[in-house]
Amino acid sequence: MATREELYAKFGITAEAGQLFETELGTLILCCQALEHGWHVAPDGEKARAALDEILHTLKSRGRLEGDLEKRFASALKARNRLNHGFYERHNFKIQTDEGRDAMMVDLESLHEELFQAWRIASAMTSLVSEIMLHDAGPAP
Template sequence: MATREELYAKFGITAEAAQLFETELGTLILCSQALEHGWHLAPDGEKARAALDEIDRSTLGRLLTALKGRVALDSGLEDRFASALKARNRLNHGFYERHNFKIQTNEGREAIIADLEALHEELFQAWRIASAMTSLVSEIMREDAGRTP
């Protein structure tokens, strides 16, 4: 039997996964811009700050659109990230309203926990993929910077 406290903790853990995914996409976009503009070779703090500020003002949906404009995503990955966006929106927009009075019963709380677990898995896996992509771009930047005298 899940308690309200366990349910709220699972909601928080799931929200963390959503934020990790969103932050990772922003980092990936910033890295791709740095690579494109050569900021890893000749830093330009002013332009990089402007790019980061634009990223920070963006919604997750806008970040995904921006990413698709910078990085070729196969249809499976694009679908995976779109699904994570839907999961994040389900979590952050009306989650408790949709579950309504379920929180008041043991069975209802178990159903809410199951929903949160599915959302968490979706978001966590999307974050892991985005993180791996960022690591690859970062490695390319390090190697490129190492070849430059």
């Protein structure tokens, strides 16, 4: 049976996966924008900052996510929101009992798995785009 400490630790690990996923999406979008505008060759910090301010909009319009990938990312964003906006409220008094904490751990494990897998996919995409950018930028001066 899960203790409060184990539950809090699992929540933290799951929140980390959600933040990794969000950060990776931002990096991926910035890389796509950099390729499109040549920022990897001639940096433009002001425009790059504006791109970061529109992460989700940019991902939908420029990321060309299709089919299962779009569904997975949308589902992961919902999982992230379920975790960060009401996890404890939804579970209410379950934290008071062994069985309730175990149910909360099951929910956290499911959320963590979904967020972690989405982060891995986004990270692989970012790595590929980064390789293209490095290739396009040419050798270092």
